[in-house]
Amino acid sequence: MITKQVIDHRQLAWLTASILITETLASIPHGLANISKTDVWFTQIIPILYALLIASFFYTVSKKFPGKNIFEVTSLLLGNWGGKAVNILFFLYIWIILVRDVREISEFVGFFLLSETPSEVILFLFILVMLYYGKTSIEVIARVNALFVPVYLLAMAFLPVLLANEINPERALPILSTGFLPLGTANVIGLSSYGDLLVLGAFLPSLADTRLFKASVRYGTLLAGVVITIVLFVAIVAMGATITSKFYYPVYLLVEQIHITDFLDRVEVLLFSAWFPAFTLKIMVLYSAFFICLGAIFNNTDCRKFNIQGGVFIFLTSYFSFERINELAHFIKYSLPLIVLGFQPAFMLLIYTVSKLSKKTTHSNIEITDGQVDESENKQVGSVNTDVDKKPKACRSTWFTWSALAFVILGKVLHSFSMWFAIACAAAYFTSLLLALWFSYQTFRRSRRRSLQENVQHEPSLEGAKG
Amino acid sequence: MNKTFWVIFLSIYVVTLLYEYKKMKRASNKEKGIFYAFSLLCLFFITAALFGIKVYMPMQFFVDYISPITRSLANRYLDPIIK
Numbered sequence: 195m196i197t198k199q200v201i202d203h204r205q206l207a208w209l210t211a212s213i214l215i216t217e218t219l220a221s222i223p224h225g226l227a228n229i230s231k232t233d234v235w236f237t238q239i240i241p242i243l244y245a246l247l248i249a250s251f252f253y254t255v256s257k258k259f260p261g262k263n264i265f266e267v268t269s270l271l272l273g274n275w276g277g278k279a280v281n282i283l284f285f286l287y288i289w290i291i292l293v294r295d296v297r298e299i300s301e302f303v304g305f306f307l308l309s310e311t312p313s314e315v316i317l318f319l320f321i322l323v324m325l326y327y328g329k330t331s332i333e334v335i336a337r338v339n340a341l342f343v344p345v346y347l348l349a350m351a352f353l354p355v356l357l358a359n360e361i362n363p364e365r366a367l368p369i370l371s372t373g374f375l376p377l378g379t380a381n382v383i384g385l386s387s388y389g390d391l392l393v394l395g396a397f398l399p400s401l402a403d404t405r406l407f408k409a410s411v412r413y414g415t416l417l418a419g420v421v422i423t424i425v426l427f428v429a430i431v432a433m434g435a436t437i438t439s440k441f442y443y444p445v446y447l448l449v450e451q452i453h454i455t456d457f458l459d460r461v462e463v464l465l466f467s468a469w470f471p472a473f474t475l476k477i478m479v480l481y482s483a484f485f486i487c488l489g490a491i492f493n494n495t496d497c498r499k500f501n502i503q504g505g506v507f508i509f510l511t512s513y514f515s516f517e518r519i520n521e522l523a524h525f526i527k528y529s530l531p532l533i534v535l536g537f538q539p540a541f542m543l544l545i546y547t548v549s550k551l552s553k554k555t556t557h558s559n560i561e562i563t564d565g566q567v568d569e570s571e572n573k574q575v576g577s578v579n580t581d582v583d584k585k586p587k588a589c590r591s592t593w594f595t596w597s598a599l600a601f602v603i604l605g606k607v608l609h610s611f612s613m614w615f616a617i618a619c620a621a622a623y624f625t626s627l628l629l630a631l632w633f634s635y636q637t638f639r640r641s642r643r644r645s646l647q648e649n650v651q652h653e654p655s656l657e658g659a660k661g
Numbered sequence: 662m663n664k665t666f667w668v669i670f671l672s673i674y675v676v677t678l679l680y681e682y683k684k685m686k687r688a689s690n691k692e693k694g695i696f697y698a699f700s701l702l703c704l705f706f707i708t709a710a711l712f713g714i715k716v717y718m719p720m721q722f723f724v725d726y727i728s729p730i731t732r733s734l735a736n737r738y739l740d741p742i743i744k
Contacts, residue, residue: 229735286719293720314666314710375738492691499684499692502677503699510706515720528731529723 201400203410203642205336209479210391210414212343214245215350215421216473217387220298220443223426225527227439230380232365233372234438235427236623238419239599240381241388245415246592248391251542253408256398258549264395265490271548278491280541285487287537289511291390292480294526296320296512299473301519306446306466314513320474321509327478328485328501332397335482339475346468350421353428356452356461360432370605370616377606382531389534390476391415392541396483403648409634409641416591416631423627442523481508589637594630598623667711674707 227234259267269277300316401407438444449462485497516522605619
């Protein structure tokens, strides 16, 4: 079956970061800056918390149903027809975000690189790449992704250094002056792109240890969140809020400002050459999930054999969906948040509630699959049982993320008293985010060590059983 | 250029369909169903593109009806605050 694959914990963290961060060079910052102006770099906090919630949801689901992806879990919990109905909704959601991303990347290429080429030709060339990756698995995508995303993340994180001569901190003032409503709305728009993370549920069986899966997703999320915050802050202090909100691709414009002496120009081309494959691979993840979801709707049929038909279908629907770039921008800014908020929380709440209510059914399901799975899956069940015994502790990275949100609210309240309070709260906000990232990295490493120890303890017993 | 592109694309697609069709003879009914559904949809879309017919997609519905409502709400409540 297509869903039984194994990827490294580090690759999963890179995949998570890739899914979240590739949108930064695309249209999202424009929409965020339009609403929240100079406070655009505070628009990542609620999306980060939402992504952490998704990671916890994955942990809960995969702990109860080891070796099953989110679509199989839905079918198990809601029955054949109920599961199919919900999976069809999920399939439509994946299709929508896939079409959005394919169209977005083709518009970007058409705008900056191939301005005279018709959009259908750019889309067709991109679909050829998609068809090539469609034949491979998530393992290949994760391996290639691990080559490009670190380069892109590193380049983005070093933007403050590369743009040091363009930065004027006064452009970020007044800090936290935007009202609660615009800031909240900008956070909701940002949340719609973080919602893409739910698609990783298609690859739940790809990492044997459920706790490691959660730790990887959390680390990837915070890494992307911190880097996006840095990029948005640099965009504000280097270009100002007006230019950031007026230009459709502000981060590309920002990168164009990099001039390292007189001879090293066009640095944006280097960055683009890391961003483009990373975005392409994000689309491949969505494309892979598209087939896994389709397979789950048709009772675990391997749908990768419809790669050509599926790819052509995505190409044609992307072509017909949006006539102009404005339509795409309006869809992302005004409609997609509603789709995400209408579908995802309801879906997670439904699966969580039903899985809590049907405890007996859940255990019997594990026993049934236990008899059918191979040796690697037995290892998985073993590790899961030890997870159930230990109650999960509240993670320090979560506390620091919540404290970052508290500092934003505090800064907003104290802004009217003195600007310095707001500046202090903004500094505390960023420090909290950095600490959250650091502690998530520590948890990530600890989970890896624990997973290795559990596997070492488990192996002799398996060998004994064989003997 | 546009029509030439679509004619070439349609020809390539028909050739791949014929190639895939041979494989589908041994497939189960479900797999055949998915294959035919995808193929018919794709042929319909390509023909529409060839004759310049605009196909109304679900995303267009969101752009035409949902986005203006959200936008007007945003303008009513957010713009006075931002300004």
